[in-house]
Amino acid sequence: MQTNYIKKAALFLFFAAIISLPSSVKAQRYGTALGLRVGSSDLNRTVGLTLEQRIQKRISAELILQSDFSRNTTFSALAKFHRPIISKRFNYYLGAGPALGNEESFRKIPETRQIVHTYGNSTFGLDMIAGLELTVANAVISIDYKPNINIAGREEFFRGQVGISARTVLVKSKEQKKRAKRRQKAKKANSSEKESFWEKLKIGPAY
Template sequence: MFGMAFSGAYSQSYDFTGGVRLGTDWGITSQVRLAKKTTAELILQSSLKREEVLVTALAEQHSPIISRRFNFYAGGGLHKGWNSASNEVEPIKDPFGVTLIAGAEFTLARLNISWDFKPAINLVGGEKKIYTQTGISLRYVIFKKNHFEKARKKRQRVKRREERRENRDGFNWRFWEKKDKG
């Protein structure tokens, strides 16, 4: 209910984060804001239960619960794994498939904490067809919200200032006199 009241607000207070993921699988995670309420997440993880390394690329849609610092997200993407395990009959093929994700995150200052449920469905390979994973991610906010937009605007201001200096188009105190444009 509160989320709908703030649905027009940004759902993240960051542009780029990076950190660790701990849970049924462990690894590193990074998120970048692509649009107003959309992020892309890349997870590189290894399992404590299986002998494999997995790379997952996800697109996530965020919705604020109370504010842009506390929100719910859900999304999906693809995963690709490399398996070093084998059974007695035949080696296990490297997994490839679809991953879904749903969770909640909270950002305070430069710390982003999230909990999620992430089922992975193997279309090819893997020890099982479906893995269910949960995890807590601790990320550092490398760039706060609108960092890239602020940098672009600053470059534009500096460029305009330099153009004015070169053209000597400063403020015309003698506005009654026309400038010679030739």
């Protein structure tokens, strides 16, 4: 079921990328993007928030908070590496990061073949992610597969989830670069003022 879901969503993004190529020239590489993520797994369906921040040209950080509003709520902090496919507006990405949660768990007792279902388990694990991402105008749309490896708190070692995210660009990459340059200039100006101050006094700064 999840495989068919991934194929359909991936094909949709691929054709959308081709159709949007003429307009993607006007699309801006995002610096900060915020939106919604819908997840689907064999266990449940989740809805949550996703915040992505561009750190370097091909590296970003993503925070995901998602819940099924019943028995499972998780938080992930991911570092992602991007590579362009058709253009810089359509890329694939790979990433990983720690994950915390409050989840249900299933444990099978071999002797009786009974399955024990527990709730409210505090979990810790590792999330990995692989996906496709398309940027059109001020929107960032992505399809991903996000497996989770449990380290503590849950009986199942592995859980996989397919997700679709739609984000709006809050800060464009160009604006982010301009802000960084302004901070660097301000830092250099402050440093020059301090040096000039000590030169006027003709003494060195006290350590």
